[in-house]
Amino acid sequence: MMKKCYLYAFVLKMCKNPRMSVLIRPVTTKKEMKQFICFNYELYKGSPYAVPDLYSDVHDTLDPSKNAAYEFCEAQPFIALRDEKVVGRIVAIINHKANAVWEKKCVRFGWVDFIDDAEVVDALFATVEQWGKERGMDTIVGPLGFTDLDQEGMLFEGYDQMGSMYTMYNYPYYNDHLKALGFEEDAVWVDRRINIPGMDGEHSANQQKFYRVAKLVEERYGFKVHKFKSKKELKDSGYILKVFDIINKAYQNLYGTSDMTQRQVEQYANMYLPYLDTRLISIIDNKEGEPVAMGICMPSLTKAIQKAKSKMLPFGWWHMAKALYLKHSSTLDLLLIGTLPEYQDTGCISLIFADMITAAQKMGFDIAECCPQLENNSKALSVWRSLDTEVTKRRHTWKKSI
Numbered sequence: 013m014m015k016k017c018y019l020y021a022f023v024l025k026m027c028k029n030p031r032m033s034v035l036i037r038p039v040t041t042k043k044e045m046k047q048f049i050c051f052n053y054e055l056y057k058g059s060p061y062a063v064p065d066l067y068s069d070v071h072d073t074l075d076p077s078k079n080a081a082y083e084f085c086e087a088q089p090f091i092a093l094r095d096e097k098v099v100g101r102i103v104a105i106i107n108h109k110a111n112a113v114w115e116k117k118c119v120r121f122g123w124v125d126f127i128d129d130a131e132v133v134d135a136l137f138a139t140v141e142q143w144g145k146e147r148g149m150d151t152i153v154g155p156l157g158f159t160d161l162d163q164e165g166m167l168f169e170g171y172d173q174m175g176s177m178y179t180m181y182n183y184p185y186y187n188d189h190l191k192a193l194g195f196e197e198d199a200v201w202v203d204r205r206i207n208i209p210g211m212d213g214e215h216s217a218n219q220q221k222f223y224r225v226a227k228l229v230e231e232r233y234g235f236k237v238h239k240f241k242s243k244k245e246l247k248d249s250g251y252i253l254k255v256f257d258i259i260n261k262a263y264q265n266l267y268g269t270s271d272m273t274q275r276q277v278e279q280y281a282n283m284y285l286p287y288l289d290t291r292l293i294s295i296i297d298n299k300e301g302e303p304v305a306m307g308i309c310m311p312s313l314t315k316a317i318q319k320a321k322s323k324m325l326p327f328g329w330w331h332m333a334k335a336l337y338l339k340h341s342s343t344l345d346l347l348l349i350g351t352l353p354e355y356q357d358t359g360c361i362s363l364i365f366a367d368m369i370t371a372a373q374k375m376g377f378d379i380a381e382c383c384p385q386l387e388n389n390s391k392a393l394s395v396w397r398s399l400d401t402e403v404t405k406r407r408h409t410w411k412k413s414i
Contacts, residue, residue: 034099034135039089045071048091051098052125053321056181063175063314064321070123073162074103080275081158084109086147089123090139092132100126100133104140105158106147110270119144119414121154122162125182126189133189141414153198153268153411155180160269161280165201165384166190170405176314176345178383179203180407195410199267201384203405204396206346208372208380226366229359234299237367240290251295252281254303255348262350267386284347287313287336291375292344294367296351296360305351307364309372311340312381344372344380349395361395 039048049070056062074089076082085107092100105120121140126132141152156164163180168187175181229235240246256277263269272280287310296305316334346368351361372380384407385392 033094034131035093036090036135036139037093039074039091044091045074045089047098048089048101048123051091051101055125055127059181061172061174062181063177063317065177066317073158074123079158080273080279081107083273083275084270085158087158088143090136092126092136094132099129100136102126102136102140104143105156106144106149107158107270110268113270114268117148117150118153118411119147119149119151120156121152122157122164124155124186126186128183128185128189130189130192133193137193145414150414151411152414153409156268156409159272159276160263160266164268165199165407165409167405167407170203173203173404174314176312176381176383177317178345178347179405190410193412195412198409198411200387200406200408202387202393202403203384203407204382204401205404206380206382206396207400208344208377209369209399223366225359225362229362233358233360235304235358235360235363236297237363238295238297238303239367240293243285243288243290246288246290246293247281247285251303252285253277255295255306255308256280258303258306258350258352259348261352266389289336291371292368294364294371296363298355304355305360305364307349307368308347309344309368309380310347311336311377312343312345314343315341340375342376342378344377346380346382348383356391365395365399
């Protein structure tokens with residue numbers, strides 16, 4: 013440990029301020045982990061748009077004994093301190109599996125937050141760069157997590173739009189500092205808001221179009237929408253694991269991804285299943301009865317998490333439960349949608365939307381917020397052409413040679 017502390021003190025000597033007023037400390041204790049997580053809450057406590065991560069989610073994600081991604085990743089969280097006060101944080105990550113798949117030597121940065129201070133930013137990124145170089149990396153890229161299901165991309169449009177529990181929110185000055193450090197834009201994602209067609213009146217024509225197309229596709233290919241009566245049935249049938257198999261195959265060629273392991277699949281299934289409502293899960297089976305496409309939505313927990321102030325206890329669980337089971341908001345979060353590659357040109361996605369629109373109407377939802385999609389993924393973006401949608405946010409990753 014003494015050797016590590018000396019190393020990161022040495023890195024700071026190369027930063028702009030020779031007095032070393034900023035100290036970068038590797039997170040190794042429970043106290044430091046609490047400081048790491050809570051810094052984000054302090055930095056954004058006055059923002060009406062930021063949605064804090066649940067404390068337990070961040071803690072467990074950065075715990076090697078609880079996060080299955082550590083089987084092929086290595087990571088180190090850091091905090092930046094000035095006069096013993098936390099002024100920044102960052103996680104250095106190497107996903108060895110993704111690097112092998114994409115033939116790269118990248119160190120990722122994620123969970124990054126900092127005050128508007130160039131000295132702090134310089135010190136944080138110099139530390140991650142040095143950490144990556146020591147392990148043979150030649151490029152730094154981010155914000156990215158361990159896997160594609162973690163938060164990724166730094167917001168650069170839509171600062172006045174509400175965030176979500178699945179995406180990163182950041183102040184505009186973040187991008188200014190990375191540009192000043194010589195970073196260049198790498199990938200771009202768009203966040204989209206969908207106006208759910210009504211049964212009558214506004215947007216009803218869109219609904220009828222989806223129904224007509226869905227019926228034609230169903231008749232031509234023999235597809236069927238597979239619904240479940242309970243989460244127990246979904247789990248016991250093994251379909252929840254098949255859903256993640258679709259995700260693995262549907263997303264395999266997307267930016268920075270790598271296949272999830274069986275342990276990861278089980279981890280994510282156990283993490284998300286308690287929040288799901290089977291009415292908002294659409295799985296499409298082929299004529300042989302095998303799943304080929306899926307869509308998963310859930311009531312937005314954005315307001316509930318803000319009220320819970322990032323913690324389930326003592327009363328956070330009540331806000332979450334209320335949003336899920338008693339009085340949900342009018343907003344739906346579209347978490348995942350995917351089709352096996354060999355079925356992507358069949359139009360089976362229309363069955364998913366036809367089913368989701370019907371369920372959303374019955375449950376009283378007016379709007380759906382779609383999780384970020386890569387701006388250059390033309391196939392994925394084309395599915396929105398028949399719906400009333402708007403792009404609400406854009407986010408990107410930054411990269412730099414080291």
